Amino acid sequence: MNPLAHRPFVKMNGLGNEILVLDLRSDPVEVPAAAARALARPAILPFDQAMVLYPPRREGTAAFVRILNSDGSFSAACGNGTRCIAALEAEATGNPHVVFESEAGLLDCRLRPDGRVEVDMGAPRLGWAEIPLARDVGDTACVVVPGYEALGPACFVSMGNPHAVFFVPDADAVDVERLGAALERHPLFPERANISFASLTAPDKILLHVWERGAGRTRACGTAACATGVAAVRTGRAGRAVTVTLPGGDLEIRWRAEDSHVLMTGPVEHEFSGTLTPAMLEEAA
Numbered sequence: 001m002n003p004l005a006h007r008p009f010v011k012m013n014g015l016g017n018e019i020l021v022l023d024l025r026s027d028p029v030e031v032p033a034a035a036a037r038a039l040a041r042p043a044i045l046p047f048d049q050a051m052v053l054y055p056p057r058r059e060g061t062a063a064f065v066r067i068l069n070s071d072g073s074f075s076a077a078c079g080n081g082t083r084c085i086a087a088l089e090a091e092a093t094g095n096p097h098v099v100f101e102s103e104a105g106l107l108d109c110r111l112r113p114d115g116r117v118e119v120d121m122g123a124p125r126l127g128w129a130e131i132p133l134a135r136d137v138g139d140t141a142c143v144v145v146p147g148y149e150a151l152g153p154a155c156f157v158s159m160g161n162p163h164a165v166f167f168v169p170d171a172d173a174v175d176v177e178r179l180g181a182a183l184e185r186h187p188l189f190p191e192r193a194n195i196s197f198a199s200l201t202a203p204d205k206i207l208l209h210v211w212e213r214g215a216g217r218t219r220a221c222g223t224a225a226c227a228t229g230v231a232a233v234r235t236g237r238a239g240r241a242v243t244v245t246l247p248g249g250d251l252e253i254r255w256r257a258e259d260s261h262v263l264m265t266g267p268v269e270h271e272f273s274g275t276l277t278p279a280m281l282e283e284a285a
């Protein structure tokens with residue numbers, strides 16, 4: 001029998017970014033890519049990312065978190081998903097402060113009295129090999145992507161996962177599906193990339209549309225909002241505190257100067273809970 005069968009799950013979202021939570025801390029098992037793909041099917045339990053909780057590896061952390069996209073690929077970071085699991089843990093323990101660990105590092109979270117969650121997403125990585133890119137492009141803040149000169153230069157940022165941010169006159173007018181899908185797999189990105197199209201609507205407000213690596217077009221992407229906030233500072237377009245408006249709603253982003261950490265604050269929504277069944281886990285026929 002599938003080791004994930006009969007496990008409980010929680011379905012949540014962060015500004016419409018569809019999140020599936022699997023708490024495997026009491027009886028950890030690997031989640032194969034095929035299982036993630038099977039569950040993510042529209043008729044089964046559609047999600048953009050699955051947040052899988054494993055027993056903590058470090059003192060003071062509540063869990064080690066692995067993140068799978070709906071295509072079964074792994075990501076080291078997921079901002080909206082981190083807010084979701086932080087809210088769950090705070091509600092379960094009564095402690096509004098919780099720290100998780102992922103491959104990207106520590107995630108210090110706080111459930112605020114207004115119901116929103118603030119996450120310290122850590123420091124962005126800005127070097128070409130850290131993004132990662134296929135070659136040294138010089139300043140990663142301003143790079144024309146071969147074949148996409150008409151978009152103007154991109155700014156590359158990693159929040160533990162790769163992001164390419166294009167500032168455009170009107171992000172609402174961009175063909176996100178066509179350009180995002182092509183750019184996600186551009187040869188410049190050896191691990192693929194999340195593709196963002198951003199427009200300044202005020203000195204401290206940014207409109208953002210995202211095509212996500214391994215998930216496609218989503219209604220919100222927390223790490224993309226963080227990357228866009230960092231990119232706006234690096235390219236001299238905005239200060240260190242901005243409101244990022246995504247199709248699903250607003251995230252507050254602050255790139256703290258003292259330690260270069262990026263703080264992301266936003267809401268979460270608890271939708272429903274259930275139990276995985278063998279039928280849900282069967283690979284697509």
Ligand SMILES: N[C@H](CCC[C@H](N)C(=O)O)C(=O)O
Nearest residue numbers: 075078079080161221222223
């Ligand atoms: N939606 C997530 C991002 C998941 C990252 C994933 N698309 C990847 O990097 O492979 C967020 O809120 O940050």
